[in-house]
Amino acid sequence: MQSYRLTIPGAPRPVESASIVDEVSRNTVSTTEDDSADRSRQAASLAQRDALFFQELEQQQIQLNDDQVQAVRHGDGPLLTIAGAGSGKTTTLACRAAYLMQVRRVSPRHLLLVTFSRKAADEMKQRLAEIPGVPLRAAQSVEARTFHSFCLQLLRRNGVRSNVLGDDGQQRMTIKRLLRESGTSFDFEPESLLALLSSYKCRLLTASDLPEASPAEREIKRVLLRYEQWKQAGGMIDFDDLLLLTYNKLSSEPELLAALQDRFHYIMVDEFQDTNTVQYEIVRLIAGERRNLMVVGDDDQTIYSFNGASSEAILSFDKVYPDAKVVALRINYRSSAEIVGLGNAIIRGNKHRRPKTLTVPAGRQRLADGSDDTVEAAIGVEGKPLFARPATAEEEAALITTSIRKLIEHGGYSYGDIAVLYRSAGSGRATIEHLLQAGIPIEEHGDLLSFYESPLIRPVMAHLKLALQHRDKQAIEMMLPTLYVNRESAMRWIRDKDAQQAKKWPLIHLTSLPGLQQFQKDAVIERLRLIKAAATQKPAAAIRRIRDAFFDKFAETNRGGTPHKELMKELLDELESSAGRFETVESFVAFAEDMVKRQAEAKGDVKPDSSEGSNGEGRVQVMTIHRSKGLEFPAVFVIGASEGIMPHRSAIQPQQPKQTSSQEETEREKEEALEEERRLMYVAVTRARERLYVSSPAFYHGQKAELSRFLAEAGGVRQTLSAAGSSRSTRRTMR
Secondary structure (H helix, E strand, C coil): CCCCECCCCCCCCCCCEECCCCHHHHCCCCCCHHHHHHCCCCCCCHHHHHHHHHHHHHHCCCCCCHHHHHHHHCCCCCEEEEECCCCCHHHHHHHHHHHHHHCCCCCHHHEEEEECCHHHHHHHHHHHHHCCCCCHHHHHHCEEEEHHHHHHHHHHHCCCCCEECCCHHHHHHHHHHHHHHHCCCCCCCHHHHHHHHHHHHCCCCCHHHCCCCCHHHHHHHHHHHHHHHHHHHCCEECHHHHHHHHHHHHHHCHHHHHHHHHHCCEEEECCHHHCCHHHHHHHHHHHCCCCCEEEEECHHHCCCHHHCCCCHHHHCHHHHCCCCEEEEECECCCCCHHHHHHHHHHHCCCCCCCCCCCEEECCCCCCCCCCCHHHHHHHCCCCCCEEECCCCHHHHHHHHHHHHHHHHHHCCCCHHHEEEEECCHHHHHHHHHHHHHCCCCEEECCCCCCHHHCCCCHHHHHHHHHHHCCCCHHHHHHHHHHHCCCHHHHHHHHHHHHHHCCCCCHHHHHHHCCCCCHHHHHHHHHHHHHHHHHCCCCHHHHHHHHHHHHHHHHHHHCCCCCCCHHHHHHHHHHHHHHHCCCCCHHHHHHHHHHHHHHHHHHHCCCCCCCCCCCCCCCCEEEEEHHHHCCCCEEEEEECCCECEECCEHHHHCCCCCCCCCCHHHHHHHHHHHHHHHHHHHHHHHCCEEEEEEEECCCEECCEECCECHHHHHHCCCCEEECCCCCEEEECCCCC
């Protein structure tokens, strides 16, 4: 079996250790203990208060480097703080809030801190209360909220009494009902339509702005407009409405805006790279003429473009505010020098970014002395990125499973110390299944749907199930939309007819559905032939035939204008790869159902048959790279570092360009997509504190897959790649 090598071939040397500058001692006014005792904090000059502030931080072992001190000391005016991965941004934000209160005598009620999660807001208040000299009451008086919480509070205080529709399930059920009532033959997923509407609202647009060039687009717009009408009639708003309503109120009510500007003199925004247009505009309005806006973020970690976020906000901040002070936090306190060096080398390939090179503090370099040769032989050298080139995703999954066991047995790690990160649902399927089969406890993050239960895969699996169980009504209902009939009315007809005269194949009743055209009746007969034939075929061949006959075309037609067609192709190819391990449809369907059950047990949806637990060792954290943002783990496995996986083929093979797009626009969109993929790789490797394992399958979905260009470039290897991502020729030029 493949094993992890000592390092990634050609990887750059580790970055040099960065020294922590004793900024406190260099910027502290010398005082004696007697002086300190006699001095009154209220009467102290700004310089004395400054000195005392940093002395007290030092006494509490809170040491700030030069860059952090610059950000903390910043007074009035706009401030852009570029916070590299693991660079202590939370400490910097908390210390600046404390500095404004203690040194500059700003009332805590004049501070507004906006975050992207309630956990981050709570943590900020807790950190603030731990800073010497900050009373708990003062820390609690600082307005630290998420964007949505802040907007809801503002709207409530200004007469908006609409109920907040915070239940995703209710939203999906409503869209599903509206689709059913519309009688559409399109099989749109409610999640896709809601995501599409959200993406418009994030850009200060509404459902009325949706396109209507095609029948599918017109149907989507009609359903979403009805959804908006339903909310309005019921006195409800959703989370996106909170932002839009707040922006509209602040834009149209000068007195309200003036009151907010008078309340909040200093505004700080965390994770600024994740802000969308409407969020950015809200904080700009509140900052007003004072312009005391501090934003903290990292353009190298902008990975949520599908949610409306853009690195352009950070890149252009000092153009919007020409007098903005720019501070870069460049010391990584999280990872080893070698891991930081790999991250630097990866992200350096992006052109549209603020140039910066992260370093590590003195003493963070790995010390080889005293290391255990036996442990190193089993799990590698701590701090050094390790690499493997397995043949396939299945071999990669087996390697990860074995390596996790070694970390537990030889490295003293618990399951909860370990994370497995993957690019997309398709690329994570094999590893999740191997971990489940091995009995390794896992915790999946995300929508928590099993691969075989995902909206795109369910109809294909339904065809296979019907080949085995002809009267499976649930499977019939699941596949009906692929015949371009309304699911509810068609299923009702089949049930009624079968109650009158039961058939071996109940689907045949559909041929007598009133209003069905002859070509549709012929399609039902042909589909039955296809299903019957699948029973005797190998499952991978059966799936390929289903795809070629109708399903790929159906999926693209009914995708609701949101998922990239390459994302759909990846999932369907992954289904074929999974099925290729089995000889019969029956064995494959049984395996898929077992995996669904195991995943449900792992998520706690149902009780497992056995009482075996993880013995307090936690669970391996399994998630997409997008979900890992903001997290860190002692040991991280990054899987699928191959062309077509990362970068994803949706970036390598952009969708068909619009007729109105110029060649220059098309090339720019492709470059932007590739740069976001490179940022994903960067985010993935910088989640690791002590151990990083990267693997790159040599074959993916039966096709040769080159090493990810991001790793190749990081090692100084320049590849010439075809549009599909496979290497036509590779020339090695050390840069």
